Amino acid sequence: MSESRLRQEIRKLVTEQRQLNRRLQQQRRPPGELFSLDKPEASAPSLPQKRELDASSEPPQLPVQTPLGNSAEVAADRVTYSFEGEEFQVEKRPKLEAPDEKTATRNRRMFGALAGHLQRAKRQLLMEQSTDLAHKQKQQEERVAQKLAMSQKNIAKIARLEWEERRQQEQLRLEEVSTELSNKENELMRLHxxxxxxxxxxxxxxxxxxxxxxxxxxxxxxxxxxxxxxxxWIRTKIEHIEETDYTYRPQGSAAGREDRESSEVKAEGETMAAGEDERAMCTELDTSEPRATKKGLSADSDDASDKVSETKS
Incomplete structure (x- = not known):
């Protein structure tokens, strides 16, 4: 695989890893609305407490600003009213006259009829409540209420299980992406x-x-x-590079750092040993030629000068 293709895949994996980390960071806690069913609801404040709250929440009274100018002139211009005059007296309610015998009889008859109607309705309601049909209806209502409560709890549990399953899947996907990203980076380093x-x-x-x-x-x-x-030597080095693990490990993991350093030292030692063996094989194959060092270069120059002097003589 080419380096450009590897870099594109690494960029995609890095983007997906960031998105997964962001979603997991946002889903650290389950939604509060679904899982607050078992919590006791806050009781409403009583009437005295409500009055105290209303009194304490009243806005502060601002100071009254007096108009500019002479205070005597302002007092003279202000209109005053006296509520003791006749125009401000409230008219008293006139007393009702005593009803006649016919009106009193009519009122008593209407009150008796109304009381009798209410008593009959009360007796009929008690009879309906004491019947089997009413008892069964009450039991059915209780069962429906219990089923509603259980369904609400089941909905909360199902939502919690779905949230945990979704979070677990995202964590597994994050681990897969991290592993794949490490492998791609390792392969890119080897290619480079x-x-x-x-x-x-x-x-x-x-x-x-x-x-x-x-x-x-x-x-x-x-x-x-x-x-x-x-x-x-380079061919041997490339073979060891293909076998070396260049996976990134955090700085805090001392074990991973020691393993990487030991593997690098071991690979470097094997590479040097292989290079020395190959150099020795090359020198054994051609013993008549000088050694491929600076000393060998000087020996080659000395031999060449001797040959030139012999030919001249």
Whole structure:
């Protein structure tokens, strides 16, 4: 897979991971409206308490602003009223005359009829309540009320279970996304390092650490041999890169950091050992040629000068 495709997939996974983290952060607690059925409702304040609350909640009275100017002139212009005059006296209610015998009899008859009607209605209501039909109807109403209460509790429990299941699924999805993201980043790191070392095959690497890559101004047999040794070392390095785990671990996890450091040290040691073995094999195959070092380069120059002097003589 190419690096551009990997980077696109990593960006998508990072976006999905952020969305899942945001949803889990918002769903830390279940909705309060669905799960407050068992809580006792707050009792309404009594009448004295309500009056006290109303009295305490009255707005503060603002001070009265007096008009500007002379106070005597203002008092003279103000109109005063006296409620002791005749025009302000309330007319007294006239006394009712005693009803005659006919009106009194009519009133007594109407009151008796009304009282009798109320007594009959009361007796009929008691009879209806004492019958089996009324008793069954009352039992049915009680059963309906119990079913309503149970259904409300069941709705709350179902909503709670759905919330927990949805949260668990999102957590599992977050773990899957995090694992896939780590694998993609690990693969991207391997591709990047392999590409980097692949580009270094045209150079010569130093034996000292950290490895420095250089190229001579003019190539000869010795430098070409050093380049071939560098190619062999780079191939071994790429093989170890493909086996190394570059998964990111938080800074707080000391165990993960130690495992990564030990794996890197082990891979580096194996790479160096493989490079030394390959260099030794190359030198054994061509023992007549000088060693591919700075000392070997000086020996090659000395041999060349001796050959030139012999030909001249």
């Amino acid at each position: 390092l392999a590409k980097h070392y692949k580009n270094m095959e045209v150079f010569i690497g130093t034996e000292a650490q950290p490895t420095l890559f250089w190229a001579p101004a003019k190539w000869d047999d010795a430098t070409r041999r050093l380049q071939e040794q560098t190619k062999l």
